[in-house]
Amino acid sequence: MKRSDIKRRPLSDTTLLGLEPDAKEYRELDAGGLYFRVKPDGQKSWQLRYKKPDGKWSWLGLGGYPQVSGAMARIKAAELRADAAEGKNPMATKQARKAAEVEAANNTFEALAREWHASRLSGWDEGTAKRVMGALERHVFPELGKRQYTGILSMEWMELLRGLEKAGILEQMSRVRAYCKDVYDLARVTGRAVNNPLEGVHKFLSSGKPENYAHVSIEDLPALLRAIRSYPHAQDVQLGLRLLTLLAVRPSELREAQWSEFDFNKKLWTIPVERKGRKKGREHLVPLCRQAIEALIELRVLTGAYPLLFPGRSDRTKPRSDTVFLMALRRLGYEGRQTGHGFRHIASTILNEHGFVADHVEAQLSHKAPGVRGVYNKAQYLDQRTTMMQWYADHLDTLAKGNVVSIKRA
Structure with a gap:
């Protein structure tokens, strides 16, 4: 013109x-x-x-x-x-x-959170630092990151956290709440905020402890096992669900697992301390039953070219979303009835009811005994857990076939 x-x-x-x-x-x-x-x-x-x-x-x-x-x-x-x-x-x-x-741009919650993250790097290992920032970038910044942190109300934080609660990622929700509360504590002690809007919010949210994760009853377990085996969508996700049922590990441990951690000759998965979010302590050894090895070999055909067992679709250097297994269970019709973490509760219930030694079960779940006993009890009971988890995998196979007769071990 x-x-x-x-x-x-x-x-x-x-x-x-x-x-x-x-x-x-x-x-x-x-x-x-x-x-x-x-x-x-x-x-x-x-x-x-x-x-x-x-x-x-x-x-x-x-x-x-x-x-x-x-x-x-x-x-x-x-x-x-x-x-x-x-x-x-x-x-x-x-x-x-x-x-x-x-x-105003420097007073956003995202800017403050990145400052807090930088201040904590000296006390974290690389894996922890990456996980913390990843959780904030995934769950917080898209909703509240661009807002001035002094203007975000407790009610808005409650709404965001309840969204994670409804999604069934209770452990992640609890961690995100703790991270954000710490971010505001930094602002408060440096004179940039008077109050912490996340103070007391935890009283009105689920605790995020494993026992609060949804899981089906033992009577409904066979149908769930059959549904998982017939999962019609992504094959790697289907194999991931099978591995969760067999190994009783945390979903995050499986999602972030790398092929270098597996020794198929020794039938052993070694979860390093760094990936468990601790600088102290020790690695966690997970014996691999025959069914788990079969699933891993099948998975390796799909993702063996990458370091991660479950590489993301858009970025192969990052693991799949922390809701990937939960969404798969929803597609199978188990929303609100079963979560990835709930398989750990199922394993604990079945193994304890069938007479396995409680210490062996707790070691498999990577639970630390309370008090002094937890400090000095370093045994991982690997031989006993290898036998126990092979029995458990065979038991699940029998349940899935629908012809189980429940006989408790002596």
Whole structure:
């Protein structure tokens, strides 16, 4: 569109977009001293013509087009004209507004959370640091990250956390709440916040302890096992569900597992201390029953080219979403009835009811005994657990076939 074709002002969006450059730079009046500038190279921008306090006229740039739309430019121009009418220098007020915008950007929850994360790096291993930031980026920043942290209400935090609670990721919800509470504690002790909006929120949420995870009854377990074996969607997810039933490990441990941790000759999976989120302690040894090895070999055909057993679809260097197994159970019709973590409760119940030694069961679940006993009891009972978990896998096979006769071990 040529300048001569302009029919009305303020300039329409069609006009702004279609104005063609000339051999020389030109300005077209929009309204109220606001001009649209077009350079010979086609670059377009907004300028305000205003009178300085000394009575001289001057130009003030308001930003390039289309980054600054016509509507936005008119709002900025109106603010600056009002400043000029009050005897203020529009150039100074523009700089003050820009500084306020920068300050607001630095006062977002995401900015504060990243500062908190950086302050904790010296006390974390690399895996822990990555998991913490990953949880915040996945569950918090999309909803509240761009908000000023002082303006987020306790009610809004409750709503976000209850969303995670409803999704069944209770352990993750509990961790996210603790992370965010710590973020606000940093603001409070450094004088940038008076109150912590996450204080007391935990009283009205599930605790996130394993016993609170949904799981089917033993009577309904055979149907669930058969449903998993016939899962019609992603084959790697189906194999992941089978491994959760067989190994009684935490879903996060399986999702983040790497092929280098498995020794098929020794029939052993070694979960390193770093991936268990601790700097102290020791690795966790998981004996692999025959059925688990078969599932892993089948999975290796699908994902063996990558370091992770369950690489993400968009980024193969990161594991699948922490809701992947939960969503699969939902697709099978078990929403609210079974979670990935619930398989650990099922294993504990069956093994204890069939007379296996409690210490062996707790060792398989990687539970630490309370008090002094937990400090000094370093035995992993690997031989006993190998026998126990092979019995458990065979027992699940029998349950799935539907011809089990329950006989408790002596």
